Structures are given as structure tokens and as C-alpha cells.
Amino acid sequence: MSSTSTARVTPTPARSRRRGRRMINGLPAPSAFESVAKAIFLTIVCALVVVPFIGIISTSLASPAQVTKAGGFVLLPKSINLTAYKSIFVGGVVTRALWISIGVTVVGTALSLLLTAMLGWALSRKGTFGNHVLLLLVLVSLLFSPGMIPSYLVVKQFGLLDSLLALIIPTCVSAFNVIVVRAFFVGLPDELLDSARIDGATEWQLFRHIGVPLSRAVLTVVGLFYGVGYWNSFFNALLYISDSSKWPLQLVLRTYVVDSTQLGAQDLGTSEALPPQTSIQMAILVISIIPILVVYPFLQRHFAKGMLTGAIKG
């Protein structure tokens, strides 16, 4: 304690050297050298993140000749060429799949949020009937996966094959997200809820008028998890949807990126080629990430707060 007191009274030599500096938020402003070094470092880090994105967009827009000459990756296109995008959207398959994905994502996320919030609320209320058993069941599903074929047989027996509901219902509630939401609800002060009860609020009104409004941040984050999950999901569609006209976007795009062997001249009946495979793949990346990039900034402000909920409470 004494040494600490001494340090408070007697400034260290380092601190005394900085005494003349401008202060920012109570801290001394960095020197010019430090500022330049930081700027260079951050520029490099940003470039490492941004340049690949620019490359993806540029390659998708470059002419086939430029892509071929560059060996597959173009940083700055000489001219804007939309051939890759046109070849993807021809026939309307991708457009249709896009709408299916949007529908599945919106409906699925809404349903998932509703069920997760309700389950999380129920599990957070002490003394609820079957609380512990239900919680145990949720945790078991977190630890043990049912496996591909049993899942398929269950979906089949429910008559969901070839139905878009098969893309939502089997993954509707994530145990991880339930635990996160439950952790938030557990932290709500009992006094708040008790005072509402004194005013005559029912359990549903507690959930609807207190629980949900206060959990906006955590529900936003969980919603983002669900939304991204539904948006990126392709495997359930592969297993459960036989009719390719009901395929979501990611499964359609997968046929371009993962498996597609470019049609040869023998298939095309011509020496005029399709756009290079790399251009098509890059165009598909752009198409698939744009919706998430558009939505994310609106949710970002909730993100850190919501994440902390799950991180520090169990």
C-alpha cells in the first residue's frame, strides 16, 4: 500500500516526460512517429482484409480475356463486363432460388426467435413445471447430434420431404441460442417481475411486455445467428428437397462453385466459350454475401452487447 501511495504522489520519469503533451480522454496523445506507425500498420491490416474483396468483385466484372491473361485473379478490371452475372441469372434459376432463400430466412428466423425466446423464458423461470427435465433435454441436444440418416427418416415420416418447411422445422430451435437467451432472462431482477405481478400482469404479459423489450439486444444477435444459418444452409435442402425448383440460393450456387466443370466446346456445340470459371465463382461470391453485408450494419450496434450476454452469464 505504501509503495502505491508513493507512486501516486511522485510521478515516474516517463510520465513527467509526457507532461507537456496534449491529452485525449485523459491519456497523452501519441507522438507523430507513433501515429504514422499505427496508420501504416492499420492500413496494412485493412488492405489484407479489403484487397481480397476488391479482387473478388473485380474478377467477377473483368473480361474473360483479362481473367485468362491474369491467370484467374484480377485486381482492377480494364472494363466492366457483366457476362458472368448474365450467365448466372439466365433461365431465372438463381432469381427464383434467391426468393426462396429470402422467404426461408425471414420466416425461419421469425419462427426461431419466437420459439427460442419463449423456451428461454420458460427455462429461466424457477419452479416451472418440468423445468429441469426440459433444460436437460435442451442440453442433450447440444451434446449429441442425431445424425444424417435418422434425421432424414424423421423428416420423411413427418411428411416434410420436398416441402420448404423441411428447411425450417428441423433446425428451428438451436440449443446454444436457447442457453444464451435463457442466461439473459435469468439475469432479470426478480423485483421488477414481482412488481409487475403485483400490478396484475400474467406470465405471458411479463414475457411480452418486460422480457422481450429488455432482451432486444440478445434477440438481435440470436436472430442474426439464425438468419445467417438459414441463409447459408444448403445441406438440408440437398437431403430433403428433390425438386430442384425449390432449391435455396446456396444449393444452386453450390452447383456453380463446388462441382461445376465448365461446359466444353463439345457440349456447347461451338468454340465460343462461357465466361471463365473463376469469373463465375467470384460473381457467385458477390451475390451470396451481399444480403448479409446489407443487413449486418443495422444489427451491429446490438452485436457487442448481445454477445456479452452469452459470454459472461451462464
Add this chain to the structure above:
Amino acid sequence: MPEINRRQLIKTGLTVSAAAVAGTTALSACSNKGRGGVTAQSSTKVKLPKFVRYNGVKPDYVGTNGVQDAAIAYPANPVKAATSKPGDGKPVSALVMTNSPAPPALKNNKYWQTLNKRMGFDFQIELVPFGDWSQRFQTAVAGDKLPDVFALLTGSIASLPNLLEQKAVDLTPHLSGDAVTKYPFLANIPTESWNLTTYGGKIFGVPIPRGAQSSGILYGRQDLLSQQGINERPNTLADFQALCQQLTAKQANHWALGRAPLGWVRQAHGIANSWSLQNGKLVSALEDERQKDALEATRQLVAKKVVHPDAFTAQNSDWKTWMANGTIWLVDDTFSAMPGFYLYPSIKSFRLLYWGPPSVNGGDASIWLGNPNYSMTAINANSADRIEALLSVLNYLAAPFGTEEYRFKHYGVEGVDYKLKGTDPVMTQQGTSETQLSLSYLAEGPWVTYQPGHAQATKDAFEAQSRLVPKGIANPVLGLYSDTDIRKGAQIGLGDLENDILQGRQPVSKWDAGVAEWKRKGGDKIRDEYQKALDERNGK
């Protein structure tokens, strides 16, 4: 000793859940019955379908001894080969893999609508991306949801004979010997392809023939090499290595080779195609003493930096792009890769050359012949009462190159999906999208080399096949079945060790230990199973 490729990856994926594939019974009874050691040797005591060549179309180049026919242009007035509509008028369902972008749905697909109209029934086709085939197929089997006809990657399904016995129709009475003549386009499929569709003495499927297309050679940029005065392949492997060094200019980003051509160098050393017969006994090519020489020779190519630096991580399209833009001069691939090289219209002078391997001591070495089939198509046992109708559908889809049926199947509706340029059909953008129904993976006639607009390319490919294929070496176990090979072959293979040696992470001397481990982990058992199957086939 095939290198790691797409089919091997599928193979690994399929065998992991082999129990599921063995049938739904595996789910209800955890028994090992039928999981291995089944006696299901192909071709045993079965009369294969008689080969009756279809003579309605005359190709420009007629191939013999395994060489495939070639055509400079599509016939001006294609013969209408089918005499009646296939099927029985009832809907037909199919499950088939695709490696093309998904086509438009039926109501938006003029090609599909016309196909249904021409055939007189509703053709319900379920497409599965190639990379996900194993999972989808497993669930279809486990859920008893196999359609009327379904594709099978025969070299990758464990307990395949059991699966076929339970789920597929025995086609022997309908196709064996002269019976196949009822289906003239199926009779036009070479016998060697049928040889791979028989299990336990029964014909269980219709092959998708590829012939010599799956055999590998070394491609080169003939137009660029001739500018350097290089018109002939070096006479020895040592000369070839020297040429590679001469062609490489690291500063200019020019590399002699697109990837390390280990298979090609093995052929140069005279190593057998996977297995060899010595005094009637099968011996794995992995045990060949010359393997180390081949590995060392290929390792040196990598060490001397004449192979593109991204060779070990590149995709198929990368190699073709590098060839097109002149980054590399040579790359090994199969004959089937040729059309993909001609996708780069900006290079008018582009011309490929085809080099077989030079013998270590000078002269020509023989190439290895690939699998003559891509896959096969089976008919669901639940649809046995419609077997003749379904065979007639497969027969219709196997109409050979040059017929009107083939032109429709591959290019669609004239004026909608394709236009004619001379006599060659030229796909419209709509056509490239609509026609991707993977019908060629359900039934197909013999492959014909055809490169529209590139007469010289067609001629070059045909001449290369004529030079190399007749002397090619076949894999003696093709058409035989080893359950251990299916289940464990890909897992215990030495591909990783090969890569480690080629990239200098392991010395060549590690090879012997690797082979010993391979033998111990299942290699010997694989050999024994193949040997037993071979002996039974030979009537011993």
C-alpha cells in the same frame, strides 16, 4: 495408383457410411451380415450383352482397338434412329448426379417440356450435385426413396453387390447375349463396358461408357513449342527432364509443367497399371522396385522448380487457364480434358499436342488405360414390373452421336436452345441453362471425339488415341470386386506419402515402409480378394 481426384473423394465419402448404403435393414438390425467378404465377382458365369455396332451414322474417323470414333462436323441431316416412343406412358423418375449448374424448373424449361413430349411421359429427374452425391444417395437408400432408375458410382459403394441384390432389378434375362438386340442403342455399347456392370453373375445396370477418354496423357502447347523448334517429344525421360529445365523461365512466370506428372513418369518406367499378373498371381504396382525411381525422377522435377509453384493446390480450371495464357507448357490430364482447353477464344492459334511417356531407355512407353465406364444406371427393384419400359427409356437416351435423338438430347430444341452454324449445333445462352438435366449420366452411347469449329483439334485427338490407346495397358482387376478396396482403399492409399516425397517433406527411402504399412493395413487383403475374384472369373 490413381492420383487423388474427385471420384476418389466421393469414394471416401461413400464408404464411410457403407452400412447405410447396404440397405435399410442395416438400421433395424445391427448385424455384420453382408458387410464384407461377399462373393460378388463381376462377370462370373454371365453372358455379356452382344455388341452390335450401330451403322446408321458414319463417323469421319473410325476408331479400332479401343480408339474412339471422331467427327469433324455434326451430320447435316441426322438420322432419326428411334422407331417408337420409349416407356409405357407412365411417369418415370430418376436420381442422377450433376456437375453442371441447376437447370430451370419444368414449367420454365422448354427443353424439358419437349423431352417429355417426345418421349410421351413425364420424366421426373432429381439432380444431386456431384460433391454431395454420397450423402444424398445414402439417405435415398435408407429412406427407401430410390426412384425408378438411379445412377451408381460403382467403384465407390461398399457392399454394392448386396445393395444391388436388394434394390436393383437383375437385367440379365433382358440384356444377356442376343437379348440386348431388342435395345439397339444399348447393344451399341462396347462389351468392355458391360463387363463392369455385373455382380454375382448378374447384369445389374446399363453402363455409361467413356472408353479411352479416361486414359491419361501429357498435353502440350503445340503452337508455342513449335515456335521454339520443339516438334517431337524427347526420346528419353532424361531428355524430357532437360527440356523442362530449358522451357522454364521463372522470372517470366513460365513453367514447363502445370503439375508433377507422377503417373506419366511411372508409365515411363514401365510400372504396371495398378496391378500386374505375374505367373497368374496379382502383384500391386506399389510394390514395384521402380516406384522409387519414378518418385525420384518426379521429385527432381519439383526440386528443380520446373513445375508451377501452385501446382499442388491448383484446381482443374487453373491448369487450363495456365495453359491458355502460356504460363505453363505441359500438363498431364485425361483425353476427356481436351474440350476444356478450347474454351479460350482469345487465342486463335491455340493447338494441343499429345505426348505419351518416353521409356527410360529411349523410345515409347505404354500409357495406362483408364476405366472404360463413368458410372452405371440401375433400375429399382420396386419398378420390376416396368422393366422393359424403363430399359426402352435408357435405350432411347443412349442414342449414338450423329442421330437426331442425340442432337436433341445434347443440344435441345433448334431455334430455342441451339442454332445451326454450318451443320454444327451452336448452343444459345438459354440452351446452356435448360439442357443440364444430366441425361448423359443416365444413359449414353459410345463417346465420339467431336470438337465443333476445331477440325484440327479433332484430328489431333483421334491421331493421338490411334497412336497410344491400342498399346495401352489395362488394369487387370477392372470388373472385379474387392470389398476391402472399396471400404479402405482410399483411406490407406499412399497419396499423402507421394505428395510428401514430391514436395521434399519425406525422403524417397520412406516409400518401402509406406508400402509395407499399406499391405499390413489392408493391401494384402485387397490383393487376396481380387485374386479370388480373378480365379473365379478364370474358372479356377
